[in-house]
Amino acid sequence: MEYFAHPREKLIDHLIMVNELASKYGEEINSSKVTGMLGLMHDVGKHTKAFQDVLEGKRTKIDHAIVASEALYKLMCNREFICDSEMISSMMLHILSGHHSEFYGGYNEEKQYIDLDDMYDTPADYSFAPTRNNNKNNALSSEDEFNEVIDYIKRNRLYQNIDKSDHLNIDKMNEAARMLYARMLFSCLVDADYTATNYACNHIEYDSSGMKSIIDELLKEHELDTVYCLEKLDQYHDDLVGKKSFSPINGLRNKVYSDAEKTGKTLPCGLYKMTAPTGLGKTISLMKFALEQAKKNGQKRVIVVLPFLSIIEQNAKEYRKIFGNDMVIESDSMAELTEEQRELSYRWDAPIIVTTSVTFFQTMFSAKAPMLRKLHQIANSVVVFDESQSLGFKYTSVTIRSLEALAHHFNTTVLLSTATQPAYDMRKDLDVDIQEVISDVNGLYRDYGKIKNTVVEFDTSLEGYSYNDLAEKFKNDKEVLYVVNTTTKAKELYDAVKSYHKEYVFLLSSRLCAKHKKDVIEMVRNCLKENKPCHLISTQCIEAGVDLDFPKGYREYAPLTSVIQTMGRINRNGKAEGYALVSNLKDDSCPDDYYKNEKRLTYSIVEKNKGNIDLNAELIDQYYKKLYSGIEGCDDGYNGGKRDKEGSISLAEYEEDIYAMYKAYHLIEDAEQYNIIVPYEHDIQKFEEYANRYQNNGYIMKKQDMKFCHDICVGIIGNGKAAAFIENHCHRLNIRTRDAIISTNWFIADKDSIYDIKTGLVTRNSDSMALFL
Numbered sequence: 001m002e003y004f005a006h007p008r009e010k011l012i013d014h015l016i017m018v019n020e021l022a023s024k025y026g027e028e029i030n031s032s033k034v035t036g037m038l039g040l041m042h043d044v045g046k047h048t049k050a051f052q053d054v055l056e057g058k059r060t061k062i063d064h065a066i067v068a069s070e071a072l073y074k075l076m077c078n079r080e081f082i083c084d085s086e087m088i089s090s091m092m093l094h095i096l097s098g099h100h101s102e103f104y105g106g107y108n109e110e111k112q113y114i115d116l117d118d119m120y121d122t123p124a125d126y127s128f129a130p131t132r133n134n135n136k137n138n139a140l141s142s143e144d145e146f147n148e149v150i151d152y153i154k155r156n157r158l159y160q161n162i163d164k165s166d167h168l169n170i171d172k173m174n175e176a177a178r179m180l181y182a183r184m185l186f187s188c189l190v191d192a193d194y195t196a197t198n199y200a201c202n203h204i205e206y207d208s209s210g211m212k213s214i215i216d217e218l219l220k221e222h223e224l225d226t227v228y229c230l231e232k233l234d235q236y237h238d239d240l241v242g243k244k245s246f247s248p249i250n251g252l253r254n255k256v257y258s259d260a261e262k263t264g265k266t267l268p269c270g271l272y273k274m275t276a277p278t279g280l281g282k283t284i285s286l287m288k289f290a291l292e293q294a295k296k297n298g299q300k301r302v303i304v305v306l307p308f309l310s311i312i313e314q315n316a317k318e319y320r321k322i323f324g325n326d327m328v329i330e331s332d333s334m335a336e337l338t339e340e341q342r343e344l345s346y347r348w349d350a351p352i353i354v355t356t357s358v359t360f361f362q363t364m365f366s367a368k369a370p371m372l373r374k375l376h377q378i379a380n381s382v383v384v385f386d387e388s389q390s391l392g393f394k395y396t397s398v399t400i401r402s403l404e405a406l407a408h409h410f411n412t413t414v415l416l417s418t419a420t421q422p423a424y425d426m427r428k429d430l431d432v433d434i435q436e437v438i439s440d441v442n443g444l445y446r447d448y449g450k451i452k453n454t455v456v457e458f459d460t461s462l463e464g465y466s467y468n469d470l471a472e473k474f475k476n477d478k479e480v481l482y483v484v485n486t487t488t489k490a491k492e493l494y495d496a497v498k499s500y501h502k503e504y505v506f507l508l509s510s511r512l513c514a515k516h517k518k519d520v521i522e523m524v525r526n527c528l529k530e531n532k533p534c535h536l537i538s539t540q541c542i543e544a545g546v547d548l549d550f551p552k553g554y555r556e557y558a559p560l561t562s563v564i565q566t567m568g569r570i571n572r573n574g575k576a577e578g579y580a581l582v583s584n585l586k587d588d589s590c591p592d593d594y595y596k597n598e599k600r601l602t603y604s605i606v607e608k609n610k611g612n613i614d615l616n617a618e619l620i621d622q623y624y625k626k627l628y629s630g631i632e633g634c635d636d637g638y639n640g641g642k643r644d645k646e647g648s649i650s651l652a653e654y655e656e657d658i659y660a661m662y663k664a665y666h667l668i669e670d671a672e673q674y675n676i677i678v679p680y681e682h683d684i685q686k687f688e689e690y691a692n693r694y695q696n697n698g699y700i701m702k703k704q705d706m707k708f709c710h711d712i713c714v715g716i717i718g719n720g721k722a723a724a725f726i727e728n729h730c731h732r733l734n735i736r737t738r739d740a741i742i743s744t745n746w747f748i749a750d751k752d753s754i755y756d757i758k759t760g761l762v763t764r765n766s767d768s769m770a771l772f773l
Contacts, residue, residue, distance in 0.1 A: 003047045004055055009200040011047060012156060013208045015040050017199075020215045021192035028379040029181070029410060033166040035188040038092060040158040041068045042099055042189060047152050048139040063136035066120075069097040070140070071149055073120035075159060083162040087170055087178070093120055094658075095186045099193060103186050103367040104659045122146055168409060176398065177405035179658055180364070184410070187375035191347060194373055222326075224302065224351040226295035229323055233291060236322045237284055248451045249573055253281040256438065260285040263437040264292025269299070269413040271404050273388075273434045275421040275441045275617065277448045278568025279547075283315065283386060286417045289437060290382040293413045303353045303383045305360045307390035309514070309710075311545030315386070316354040323352065331355040348377040357391065364402060367662035379410040387544040388416040389561045395665060396422070397429045404432055419568060420561035421617075423624035445616040454571040454578030458611035460603075464584030467496035470554060473581070474535070475500040479528060481553040482537045483566045485590055485599070487511050489556070491759055492587075494537045501535055508538040511760035515683050515711040521546060542569060549573055553580045559598035560605070560623045564615050582606075601627060674726055675706070676714050677748040678755040683712050687751070694733065694748055701733040701746060714761045729754040729762075 005014035019039035026035030045051060045067025053059040073093055075081035083089040093116065094105035126142050140146050153159060170178055195218055237257055241250040256276050263272070274289065276282055290302045304319070306312055316330045329350035360383075366372050383406070385391070391399055406412040416434065424432055438444060459465075465473075470493060474480045482497070484490050487509040494507045504527060506520050520536075527534035528549060540558070542548070543565035549572035555563050563582060571578025584603070590596040605623060606613060613619055679687045690709060694701065730747035749755055754762050 001052075003052065005043055005046050006197065006200045007055060010208070011043065013211065014196060014200065015043060015156075015158065016208075017196040017211060017215060018042060018189075018192045020211075021195055021218060022188050024219050025188040025192060025376050026185070028376060029168065029184050029188070031167045031185060031188075033160070034088065034092065034162060035185060035192075037159055037162070038095055038099075038185070038189045039192055040156075041072060041153070042096055042193060044068050044071055044149055044153055044158065045139045047149050048141065048145060050137070050139045050141060061136045062139050064139040065100050066097050067139050067146075067149060069093045069120045070122050070146070071153055072096060072159070073116065074122070074146075074150060075153070081159050081161065084164045085162075085167070085170065088162060088167055090116065091182045091185060095182075095189055098367075099186070099189050099369060101369060102659065103183065103369070103372065103662075105182060105657075173405070173409065174401065176401040177409050179661065180402055180405045181409065182658060183364075183366075183372055184376050184379060186369075187372045190369045191373045191376060195347070221300065222350050223300045224291075224294055226291050229327070229351070230288075230291050230295065232322050232324075233284070233288060237281075237288070240284070241281065247573075249279070249448075252444065252448055252451070253285075255444065256280050256282065256285045257288055259438045260289035261292055262439075264289040265296055267293070267296075267435070267437070269293065269297050269407055269411055271400075271407045271414045271432070271434050272416070272437050273421050274415055274417040274437050276417075276419060276438055277445055277452075278419040278565060279572040280444075280448065282417050282419075283318070286384045286386060286415055287319070289415060290384050290413070293382050297411065297413065299380050299382050299411065299413065301348070301351055301353060301377070301381045303348070303355065303360070303378065303381055305355055305357050305383060305385045307357050307387050307544050308541070309356055312354055312356060314545065319352055319354065328352045328354060331359060346373065348374040357385070361395075361399070361665065365661055365665040367659045378406060378412060380412065382413040382415070384415040384417060386417050389418040389420045389422065389565070390544060396424070397427065398661070398665070400424055400430055400432055418561075420564050420620055422561075423621050423628065426621075426625050426628045428628065441617045449614065449616065451574040452571055452578065453574055453576075454567070454580060456567060456580045456582060456615060458606045458613065459581065459583035460607050460611050462584060464586050464588075466586050467493045468499075471496035471500050474552065474554070477552050479534045479550050479552065480536075481542075481548070481550040481566070481569055482535070483542060483554065483558075483562075484537070484539060484556045484585065485558055485595070487539055489585065489587055489589070490537050490539050494759060497535050497537060501533065504533040505535045506537070507759050508536060508542060509760065510539065510541060510716070511714060513678050513680050513712045513714050513760070516680050516760060517541075519682060521548070524548060540565075542566070547572075549575075551576060551578055553578075555580065555582045556585050557582060557599050557603045557606075559595060560602045560620065561598075563602060564620070567615055598627065673745060674716050674723070675746045676716070676726065676730055676754070676761065677709050677746070678712055678714055678761060679749060679751045680712050680755065681757045687712055691748055691751065694731065699731050699733050699748070700736050700741070701744070703735060706746065714755075716761065 003011040005011045019036050022039035023032045023036030026032040043064065045064030048064065048067065050059060050062045051064045054062050072081060076083075076089060083092070090105065094103060097120070098104060122143070123138055123140065126138075126140055126145075140149075168181055170181065173181065199214065199218060241253045241257075256274075260274065272289075274282060274286055276285075287302070287304070290304075293299065294302060304315065306315060312330055316328055319328045327350070329345050329348075329352070331345045331348060331353050362371050363375050363378070383403075403414045407414050415437070424430055424434060467489075470482065474482075474497075482493055484493055490507060490509045491511075494505065498505050506524055508517060508520050508524075512520065524534055524536050525548065526532075534550075536542075536548075536550070540562050543562055546569070548569050550570050553566065553570040555566040557563070558566075567580060570580045590599060601623065605619075605626070677687065677690060679691075686709075690705065726747055730749045733744050733746040733748060734741050735744055736742075756762055
């Protein structure tokens with residue numbers, strides 16, 4: 001009987017192709033033999049009658065992956081397969097069984113062998129043996145069939161012994177590094193399998209005699225041309241801040257760029273930080289550092305990680321302008337890509353990848369095969385985090401330790417770039433040395449402060465200002481930026497400012513859809529350029545990646561990082577004397593407890609100094625020392641590696657268990673999120689097209705609509721009142737599957753009932769009672 005992996009593709013051909021691809025991918029992590037063997041073994045469960053019935057459409061819900069693990073475990077127990085490391089053997093078993101689903105396994109010395117007998121011994125009852133892969137049935141039907149699979153493995157030499165030279169030295173790794181290594185191995189197999197399968201399914205027949213040329217074609221990667229990119233970047237930088245456009249502030253920008261060049265050329269791959277005030281061109285300088293590092297260390301790509309979807313497009317657009325369209329790929333849930341670009345994005349196969357922190361850390365910490373597919377591409381790369389202060393607070397320790405593991409074990413350079421650099425070395429639960437690439441951070445802040453020439457007034461009154469107090473204080477000023485802590489406060493302040501200024505008042509918050517936010521930012525930018533009146537009221541969404549320059553501003557007390565980021569939007573270029581006020585508001589509400597704790601810490605530092613402080617690098621260090629010491633009660637997530645508070649990530653509890661970490665590590669919390677397609681006036685035709693379609697098909701949406709509608713969608717975390725309000729003013733959308741119609745958390749608004757052209761999503765009912773923040 002001939003066995004097939006896919007229709008018209010022989011099983012042995014598929015195993016050979018995946019072996020070749022996985023071996024090549026494994027070279028980047030010095031584990032080619034291990035990943036190659038995983039490729040040879042992964043689909044031996046298709047050498048079964050049950051799986052061949054699946055290909056013919058006779059059966060469903062058959063788990064062939066578990067058979068590979070059972071076969072390898074049998075060979076291990078019989079000492080026919082020998083691996084020098086029992087931990088590596090354990091990893092291989094878990095990788096084979098999960099390569100189509102989810103990855104399990106614990107990799108500390110106590111947990112690595114638990115339940116291997118129960119998990120990978122052959123089933124006692126071959127007639128019905130459900131597995132944990134979506135409760136599918138084991139593909140094996142009898143002991144005789146299992147013996148046939150073993151014979152097939154031996155006959156085709158699908159395994160070979162593994163010794164210490166065939167893999168990384170896991171004895172020198174901590175838990176975070178071991179878990180990352182296990183996921184890297186898993187990634188190599190999954191990517192090889194998906195790539196080979198995609199080829200087979202898109203080519204009706206291919207001749208196995210030509211497999212070498214097929215594999216060579218599939219292994220062609222879009223690697224970085226550092227000489228070309230550095231030439232283009234230098235030219236772009238010179239045009240921006242070169243001799244023709246010299247100014248004192250451009251002199252500082254040149255210094256940052258020069259420091260990035262020097263350190264990039266000389267430092268080995270490692271974990272680094274770039275600390276410089278907002279407005280000194282870190283976006284370009286971090287790319288300079290990355291390209292110089294890649295050139296020096298032979299690294300194959302640059303991955304730029306940004307905190308928000310809203311700034312992905314603008315950064316990717318700038319990089320395309322510098323390097324060309326073919327060099328840069330956006331990788332996020334909403335990017336609109338061609339079919340070819342989408343495949344490259346799935347694999348992170350491009351010289352420069354621009355992605356979000358959510359996508360990046362989903363890739364780093366996932367246990368699901370599709371998400372982990374591209375993980376191995378991070379190895380031998382340069383990863384730069386722009387606005388790295390936005391990394392989640394309660395995941396700090398495990399995040400930094402995993403990034404450090406990338407640098408120490410996978411030839412990856414990691415750079416954390418921000419104006420408000422967290423002092424990670426002050427954390428109780430971290431022993432980490434992150435080297436600074438800027439030669440004199442304190443001097444840079446002092447020089448920038450002199451050039452910027454901005455007075456920041458700290459009001460230490462506990463009672464704080466009312467919305468009308470603020471509106472009246474700035475009523476005679478032409479251009480003012482106001483930043484507050486919640487969307488509800490922003491709307492209240494907007495209404496107060498509108499009472500003094502009838503036009504040229506703008507609101508920017510998460511209540512606006514993405515297209516609306518872009519339009520507001522562009523209108524504000526034009527007002528400032530044309531010297532028109534402009535009052536912008538915003539939430540903290542303005543703090544990262546929005547380059548605006550107001551002569552005056554206001555900031556509600558917030559985490560110090562947020563206060564300083566806001567100041568970077570006030571008198572940014574030192575055109576004249578600037579002014580900013582920082583105060584409490586009578587409404588003391590905050591987005592969450594973490595935010596409130598840091599806000600109180602900022603206020604306490606200011607109050608103890610009677611309002612006489614400078615927003616410089618020394619103050620940032622002082623702030624983090626207090627934050628991480630626990631003295632101020634803010635560092636509530638850690639206590640000797642043990643869990644202090646529900647929801648915190650503890651190294652002791654999670655770092656040794658891949659699946660547990662995946663379930664625990666969420667940058668976006670599991671609270672109910674509603675995604676509402678709204679009738680934004682300036683894109684109303686698109687809304688009406690979707691509204692008409694949904695109305696006529698019973699409000700059934702397609703999965704791709706979630707991507708195509710993102711620019712006219714507002715996402716909110718709602719409470720009970722918000723849910724009721726949304727249900728009354730929107731239609732819930734559903735998705736039709738083969739078996740059922742499934743409700744989603746997506747809605748489409750009734751036209752004109754819930755969205756305002758000035759303030760976005762309406763969040764109040766008729767009695768003006770706020771429904772959500």
